Amino acid sequence: MSQFQIYGLASVLIFSIGLYGFIVHPHLVRKILAMNIMSSGIFLLLVSAARRDMHAIPDPVPHAMVLTGIVVSVSMTAFALALTRRVVAATGVAALLWMDAPVEAAPIAARNDEHSRDLDRVADPVAADRDDIHLSV
Amino acid sequence: MxxxxxxxxxxxxxxxxxxxxxxxxxxxxxxxxxxxxxxxTEVQRELPNSGVTNPVTAVLLNFRGYDTLLEIAVLLLAVVAVWSLHVVPLRTGHARYVAETPVLAHLVRLLAPVMILVAGYITWIGSARPGGAFQGGSVLAAAMVLLLLASMIGIRPRQRWPLRVVAVLGLAVFVVIAGGTLVVGNQFLEYPRNQAYALMLVLESVLTISIGGTLALLFFGAIPETASFETMNDEG
Structure with missing residues (x-):
């Protein structure tokens, strides 16, 4: 088993763990974390694929692509986190709501009315942060 | 069941x-x-013409400069998108966010000057060794975030334009240089051979400041209540 195959196996594992987390967890911050784990797997693959031949000079193009990718992934994370805070401010829950949400339907609806009156007067983020802990899976 | x-x-x-x-x-x-x-092999063959000796920097800023140009645009787009969401900004120096321990304040006092120096060095060395604007910029951003968390700098109500300048600076200088290469009759982002190093050094320096500032602005997750960084000693 060559060195690249070990790195390849590791990056596929990391990507799959991220993908599983992205699908399974409804909490938006967990989804953002999962997306970052997925991109870490992709970056690991690109960096290791640049040096498959251990005696040659590593290919600089994938390395530059990873640098670019990191900045794009940071931008994406920042925007996703801001969107999450907006969702929490508007609905009180750090998850995407479904019409037929069975258990939380009543309290969420109540919160919704309370917040929809002044959607632009945003809720206190700290209080909102505390609320989203109660979100059950 | x-x-x-x-x-x-x-x-x-x-x-x-x-x-x-x-x-x-x-x-x-x-x-x-x-x-x-x-x-x-292509990169190695063209490396002497690129103006730098680090192949990754040559790819980022010369051979595939348009990738980096668009990436800076993405960073600016993220700031614009975050600012347009109208969420409550992070209140720095607020007791609810920051544990007021002497350890943090002293550590930040020791670390911040070193981090700014390291950011400059990493950017400078990027022409020959691993490093460059992104690495230097992220160290700079980390220093700023630490300073903000320790309430050493804060943001106070004033005009918003200095923040906008920091966010736009990198893309603006990049576009000006890219346009300049067209004006002198080269291809888009094809630097003149003799000025390649100087142009890339200017670009790297401006990008470091802009990336560092932009990342620190993204840390707020919203338009800061105010505009300019200044000391917050009088707020206790």
Whole structure:
């Protein structure tokens, strides 16, 4: 088993763990974390694929692509986190709501009315942060 | 029975599908040829013409400069998008966010000057060794975030334009240089051979400041209540 195959196996594992987390967890911050784990797997693959031949000079193009990718992934994370805070401010829950949400339907609806009156007067983020802990899976 | 069905649908089925997907991915990765068909030889051949000796920097800022140009645009787009969401900004120096310990304040006092120096060095060395604007910019951003968390600098109500200048600076200088290469009759982002190093150094320096500032602005997650960084000693 060559060195690249070990790195390849590791990056596929990391990507799959991220993908599983992205699908399974409804909490938006967990989804953002999962997306970052997925991109870490992709970056690991690109960096290791640049040096498959251990005696040659590593290919600089994938390395530059990873640098670019990191900045794009940071931008994406920042925007996703801001969107999450907006969702929490508007609905009180750090998850995407479904019409037929069975258990939380009543309290969420109540919160919704309370917040929809002044959607632009945003809720206190700290209080909102505390609320989203109660979100059950 | 109902509970078992729910777990099957929400956890076991996705797990199974992801596992199958991962096996296919692994096969694709293992099947890659041991001798890569890359651009190493092309980059090495053109490296003396690029103005720098670090191949990654040459690819980022010269050979594939438009990638980096668009990446800076993405960073600016993220700031614009975050600022347009109208969420409450992070209140720095607020007791609810920051544990007021002497350790943090002293550590930040020791670290911040070193971090700014390291940011400058990493950017400078990028022409010959691993480093460059992004690495230097992220160290600079980390220093600023530490300073903000320790209430050493804060943001106070004033005009918003200094923040906008910091966010736009990198893309603006990049576009000006790219336009300049067209004006002198070269291809888009094809630097004149003799000025390549100087242009890339200017670009790297401006990008470091802009990336550092932009990342620190993104840390707020909103338009800061105010505009300019200044000391917050009088606020206690």
């Amino acid at each position: 109902l509970k078992l069905t729910a777990i099957w649908l929400t956890h076991l089925l996705p797990g199974l599908l992801v596992t199958i997907f991962g096996i296919f991915l692994l096969q694709a990765v293992i099947a890659l040829p041991a001798q890569p068909v890359g651009l190493t």
